Amino acid sequence: MEIAVSSLWRNRLLSSLVIAVMALGIGGSMTMLSVVHVLSGDPLPGRSKDLFTPYLNPLPLSYRNDRRMNPSDNLTWPDAWALLSSRRADLQAAMAGAHLLVTPGSSAQPFYAEGRFVTADFFEMFALPFFAGHSWGRAEDDAHARVVVLSQRLAMRLFNGPAIGHSIRLGGVAFDIVGVADHFDPQPKFYGDIASHPFGEQDDFFLPLTTAIDRKLEATSSFASWGSKGAGNEMESPGVTWLQFWIRLDSPQKASSYKAYLDHYWARQHTDGRFERAPDAKLYGLNEWLARKKVIPRDLTLQMALAFAFLLVCMANMTGLLFAKFSRKSGEVAVRRALGAKRADIVWQFSAEAVVIGLVGGAIGLALAQLGLWTIRRQPDEYAHLVTMDGWMLLATFVLGIVASALAALVPAVRASMVEPALQVKVAE
Amino acid sequence: MTSLFQMPMLRALSRHRILSALLFIQVALTCAVVTNVLFLVISRTHLLHQSSGIDEKHLAVIESERVMAPGTAMAPAIASDLEALRHVAGVTAVAVVDALPFGHNDWVNGFTSDVVQQGNTRLPIEVEPSLFNGSPGAFDVLGLHLVRGAPFAPEDFQPLEAAHDYAGLKKVRAAIVTEAFARRMFPASDTLGRTIYLDGRSPIRIVGVVDHLARPNLTVSDDNELSVLLPLIPDTAKVLYLLKTAAEPDDVVAPAKAALLGVSSQRIFHRAESFPSLRTEYFRRDSSVIAILAVTAAALVFVNLVGVMGLVSFWVGRRTRQTGIRRALGATRGTILAYFLLENFVVVGAGALVGAGCALAVNRTLMTWFEVPHLPWLYLPAGWLTMILIGQLAALVPATMGASVAPSVAIRG
Numbered sequence: 017m018e019i020a021v022s023s024l025w026r027n028r029l030l031s032s033l034v035i036a037v038m039a040l041g042i043g044g045s046m047t048m049l050s051v052v053h054v055l056s057g058d059p060l061p062g063r064s065k066d067l068f069t070p071y072l073n074p075l076p077l078s079y080r081n082d083r084r085m086n087p088s089d090n091l092t093w094p095d096a097w098a099l100l101s102s103r104r105a106d107l108q109a110a111m112a113g114a115h116l117l118v119t120p121g122s123s124a125q126p127f128y129a130e131g132r133f134v135t136a137d138f139f140e141m142f143a144l145p146f147f148a149g150h151s152w153g154r155a156e157d158d159a160h161a162r163v164v165v166l167s168q169r170l171a172m173r174l175f176n177g178p179a180i181g182h183s184i185r186l187g188g189v190a191f192d193i194v195g196v197a198d199h200f201d202p203q204p205k206f207y208g209d210i211a212s213h214p215f216g217e218q219d220d221f222f223l224p225l226t227t228a229i230d231r232k233l234e235a236t237s238s239f240a241s242w243g244s245k246g247a248g249n250e251m252e253s254p255g256v257t258w259l260q261f262w263i264r265l266d267s268p269q270k271a272s273s274y275k276a277y278l279d280h281y282w283a284r285q286h287t288d289g290r291f292e293r294a295p296d297a298k299l300y301g302l303n304e305w306l307a308r309k310k311v312i313p314r315d316l317t318l319q320m321a322l323a324f325a326f327l328l329v330c331m332a333n334m335t336g337l338l339f340a341k342f343s344r345k346s347g348e349v350a351v352r353r354a355l356g357a358k359r360a361d362i363v364w365q366f367s368a369e370a371v372v373i374g375l376v377g378g379a380i381g382l383a384l385a386q387l388g389l390w391t392i393r394r395q396p397d398e399y400a401h402l403v404t405m406d407g408w409m410l411l412a413t414f415v416l417g418i419v420a421s422a423l424a425a426l427v428p429a430v431r432a433s434m435v436e437p438a439l440q441v442k443v444a445e
Numbered sequence: 446m447t448s449l450f451q452m453p454m455l456r457a458l459s460r461h462r463i464l465s466a467l468l469f470i471q472v473a474l475t476c477a478v479v480t481n482v483l484f485l486v487i488s489r490t491h492l493l494h495q496s497s498g499i500d501e502k503h504l505a506v507i508e509s510e511r512v513m514a515p516g517t518a519m520a521p522a523i524a525s526d527l528e529a530l531r532h533v534a535g536v537t538a539v540a541v542v543d544a545l546p547f548g549h550n551d552w553v554n555g556f557t558s559d560v561v562q563q564g565n566t567r568l569p570i571e572v573e574p575s576l577f578n579g580s581p582g583a584f585d586v587l588g589l590h591l592v593r594g595a596p597f598a599p600e601d602f603q604p605l606e607a608a609h610d611y612a613g614l615k616k617v618r619a620a621i622v623t624e625a626f627a628r629r630m631f632p633a634s635d636t637l638g639r640t641i642y643l644d645g646r647s648p649i650r651i652v653g654v655v656d657h658l659a660r661p662n663l664t665v666s667d668d669n670e671l672s673v674l675l676p677l678i679p680d681t682a683k684v685l686y687l688l689k690t691a692a693e694p695d696d697v698v699a700p701a702k703a704a705l706l707g708v709s710s711q712r713i714f715h716r717a718e719s720f721p722s723l724r725t726e727y728f729r730r731d732s733s734v735i736a737i738l739a740v741t742a743a744a745l746v747f748v749n750l751v752g753v754m755g756l757v758s759f760w761v762g763r764r765t766r767q768t769g770i771r772r773a774l775g776a777t778r779g780t781i782l783a784y785f786l787l788e789n790f791v792v793v794g795a796g797a798l799v800g801a802g803c804a805l806a807v808n809r810t811l812m813t814w815f816e817v818p819h820l821p822w823l824y825l826p827a828g829w830l831t832m833i834l835i836g837q838l839a840a841l842v843p844a845t846m847g848a849s850v851a852p853s854v855a856i857r858g
Contacts, residue, residue: 030758033751038745107582117512125710126512326745329474332467333752339464340759340843391737 026340031373034337038377038424041330042417043384048320050389050409054402055312059202063143064302066264068271070099070278071298074257074291078241086242089211090257090308093229095285100135105268109138110225112259113208113236116187120174121431129170129186129318131221131234131368132208133228139165141264142200142207149180149195152224160227164191170220171196187233191223203402204311206302207262209237214311215399225259231348275299315400327420334373334424342366342432350435362433370425371418378417379404385413468756469796472832475749476800480828481807482742484820489735497546498623498657500588501720505515506545507701508716510683511709519680520604527580529704530686535697540582543605543679544575545687546557546659547727552576554643556673558630559811561645568597569645572629574622574671575660578605580678584621586689587658589674592624594637594653601652601676612678614643621653623703625670650676683715694719746835753793753839761785761847773852785844786837793836801825844847 058064072095073088091099096110119126137202138144139151152163164186171179171193179193205216228235229251235258243255250256265271278297285291300308349362385405392403507530511522523541530539544550554576559569579587584596601619606612620641627636640648658672679685686705688696698717705712718724761768768781808820 030755033754039750042742044741117712119512123710124708125712137822258697292797329471329745330748332471333748333755336464336467336752336759337755338764340755343759343762391733395733425652 021240027344030337030341034341034373035377035380037330037333037337038373038417038421039380039384041327041420042378042381042413043388045320045323045327046381046385046405046409046413046416047388047392048316049412050385050405051399051403052312052316052320052393053406053409054404055204055316055399056306057203058303059204059206059306060142060302062420067141067302068105068263068264068265068274068299069302069305070261070263070274071300072278072282072285073293073296074254074285075293077292079242085240086211087257090209090237091259091261092254092257093252094254094258096259096261098281099261099263102277102281102346104274105265107141107143107264108261109135109263110133110259110261111138111207112225112228113213114221114223114228114232115236116221118170118174119185119188129220130236130292131186132219133225133233134222135225138222141262142202144200145198147196147198148178149193151222152197157224157226160230162189162191162227163194163224165195165197165222166193167197167218167220168199169218186221186223188228189231189233197222203399204306206306207260209260210306210309210311213398214259214309215402216245271299279429294304297399327416331420331424334421335428338366338370338425338428339431342428346435349432353435359433363429364404366425366429366432367422368414370421370429373425374418374421375413375414377421378414381417382413450641457460464756464760465792468753469799471749471752472793472796472836473800475745475829476797476832477807478745479742479801479831480700480801480804480813480824481820482738483828484808485817486735486738486742486822488818489693489731489738492663493735495659495663496657497659497720497724498589498655498670498672499546499720500689501724502678503588503690504586504720505690505696505697505701505707506716506718506720506723507686507688507698507714508548508678509686509705510713510715512711512713513682519608519682520678523678523684523819524552525708526686526705530688530700530701533688533697533701533704535690535692536688536701537691538582538586540580540586542577542579542583542587542685542687543681544661545685546575546661547663547724548661548685549727550685551661554673556630556641556649557645558639558641560642560648569642571632571645572626572671574626574673575662577658577672577674578677578679579674581676583687584599584674586687588689589621589655589658591621591653592656593627594621594651596619596653597676603677605677605680606667607679607681614675615647617643617647617675617677619652619676620649621655622651622676623655623658623670623672625827626673626694627651627654629671663696685716695722720842724728750835753789753836754843757785757789757840758843758846761843763848764793765850766852767848769852772850781848782844785847786840789840789844790837793833794829797829797832797836801829804828 070091071088072091074092074095075088079087091110100108100110100275111132114131114133116129117126118129132138136152136154136157144151147168149165151165152161164184166174166179166184175182177301179196181193183190199218200290201218204210204214208216227233229249232249232251235251237258237260239250239256239258241250241253241256248314253259263274265274275297278299279295282291282295282297286293286295313358352362353359366405387406389403393400454851461691508666509526511519513519513522527539527541530536544552552575555571555573557569561569580598581602586785601617603616604614605614622630622636622641630636630641631639636651636654639651641651642648643712655674657670657675660670660672663669686701688694688697688701695718698719702714702717705714718726771781772778804825805820808817811817812819
């Protein structure tokens with residue numbers, strides 16, 4: 017190892033070029049790898065394996081499907097209601113994104129806030145942490161109660177102190193604040209309208225879905241409708257999908273029996289003539305659902321591939337540089353060989369040099385990757401604020417650095433070790 | 446020419462087949478990528494300089510949404526807002542509009558050159574410009590440049606009547622259009638005084654033509670200046686107030702917001718900034734994409750430069766003895782240097798030639814996936830030359846070192 021370091025030092029220009037090339041390759045590929053790693057994280061670690069979303073397809077056979085937005089990803093209110101009242105799962109909740117005007121009073125300025133319409137089980141199912149107060153129960157759902165749970169962020173903004181017991185106007189309707197949620201911002205936002213906003217904003221309020229439907233509050237979901245538009249409330253129509261639905265089942269047996277229940281439900285709707293399609297119900301686990309919906313933008317995957325291609329180019333160039341570097345030392349190698357060093361020893365010596373290059377290149381590459389991530393955070397993308405480097409990626413930077421530089425050094429090192437001892441001693445005098 | 450092949454160059458190249466191939470592939474790849482990146486950077490930079498057609502330097506913009514009980518008439522509220530803004534220090538004129546270049550809120554409406562009705566033998570030309578509705582002062586506040594005709598007369602103005610299904614649109618009788626729109630609508634004849642038909646029905650007379658007015662949302666196509674101004678006074682809850690200033694527009698933003706809050710606090714500011722900052726914000730993504738592309742290209746060129754340097758110095762180093770012999774036989778340093786550079790030129794030149802072909806292929810592929818324009822052919826020789834220069838530059842130091850071998854080296858072997 018000492019030989020390696022001193023050898024790097026002796027040939028400073030060449031060494032620093034090799035390290036610079038390595039650092040560029042590592043910096044680029046680790047930037048993109050970190051982004052993809054963050055975005056493919058588990059939104060609810062420890063809980064995600066028990067969470068499922070049911071799939072029903074009430075669309076008429078003639079419905080023309082857009083490939084990106086699939087209206088059958090969401091449920092209609094009548095179907096959601098049927099699943100809710102069946103209580104076949106341990107916990108079940110229907111939900112939809114909301115965008116409402118907050119009017120704090122006649123003197124304060126109003127503003128818009130993003131939140132969610134949910135049913136009572138939402139809080140327990142996703143283990144939403146409470147800072148103060150509590151959630152509401154099924155009784156409030158049934159009574160279309162005007163209660164709301166605020167995020168701590170919104171509560172602080174509005175009251176700058178305890179918020180429980182106060183009331184707040186959302187979308188022109190007064191709600192009593194019963195709870196304040198602690199930080200809760202799973203990403204990707206799996207329980208939202210994932211096809212259009214996979215990395216949505218943190219929810220600032222939660223209020224009963226039944227009340228929202230009752231008051232026709234504005235939902236941000238994509239509403240897909242078919243058939244004739246009735247005179248009634250669009251949100252309650254059996255011909256409009258817009259709701260997300262999640263359930264918790266803590267065993268595979270429960271999951272398969274729930275799936276059977278869904279098939280049964282679909283079959284009944286089919287015989288009643290409401291569902292035109294033959295039963296083909298599905299129950300997706302959370303991670304399966306995320307994989308299906310391809311939450312990571314295709315652009316990012318492409319950019320990551322390009323970044324690794326760039327790393328390959330860098331490695332190829334390192335190989336060229338190391339050929340030059342190692343071959344200059346053929347005299348030195350010959351002497352060592354003549355003094356009894358084995359070929360493997362020579363290869364080992366050069367590999368040690370490569371490891372040092374990988375470590376230094378990795379450290380500089382890490383700095384470059386941080387710079388890259390900082391640039392990405394400044395982009396107007398929905399996911400931009402999430403992008404940081406965790407411990408695993410930190411470790412990966414150095415592992416990648418060492419592996420890449422060892423690979424690049426392999427051929428030049430073996431080649432350099434193949435000098436004939438006697439012949440070269442003569443030249444090297 | 447035969448002497449070229451008698452030189453030991455090609456034989457030397459074939460002896461280091463892996464290294465030559467490596468260099469060749471790398472040069473081809475770099476050439477293909479750098480040519481495309483260079484082209485994207487230049488064409489995007491062009492987009493950044495899209496003219497808005499308005500006097501940007503002296504304009505501040507406030508987008509305000511009034512929160513009022515349903516059914517309240519907006520026109521009086523907007524009038525009192527304008528009155529308050531008129532008294533802000535530093536503001537020389539005010540107006541209300543519903544759209545602005547680079548402002549995102551885009552209302553596109555179809556116009557035809559003739560009435561659309563059943564039994565028309567000739568189909569009229571249809572153009573879909575962005576609509577810009579504004580109050581009487583808007584034309585001057587925007588600082589638009591009239592090339593033909595006259596500005597709107599006071600009697601042309603009407604309320605938009607947003608609350609009544611935008612009834613104003615059916616009553617408006619005058620329009621000012623951009624030259625781009627005029628050329629598209631009436632390619633063969635003069636535009637002024639001609640009549641266009643909104644939605645193929647309502648007749649509107651063109652009273653003036655301005656040189657430029659960019660749409661609220663740009664695309665890469667050449668449709669970016671299809672715009673029509675109508676003398677309709679916006680009366681929606683959300684409107685854009687324009688403030689013309691004598692000096693820095695940034696300075697009036699805070700007092701203007703305060704003045705509006707003085708009229709009523711029940712409002713949301715969706716935007717409050719000078720036009721230059723609105724412009725920067727609109728192009729933020731493009732400028733960062735340009736920066737990222739440029740950095741990528743620079744990194745690739747650097748890596749390529751270093752790689753060529755390494756290969757050449759390896760190559761040259763292997764032939765120390767051969768060089769010594771040639772020197773002993775009377776070759777000058779210059780001859781040997783020229784020989785090494787020529788060798789580099791052959792490999793890099795061939796690689797870059799293939800690279801130029803790949804550049805075209807990459808461009809075609811990008812065109813099918815993204816909104817990327819056609820790569821002009823001039824970029825191909827430019828990219829090829831750039832690669833040659835980089836190759837020669839990279840080879841210069843190691844080749845000079847290699848050429849300076851003393852003739853005595855040959856004897857020592």
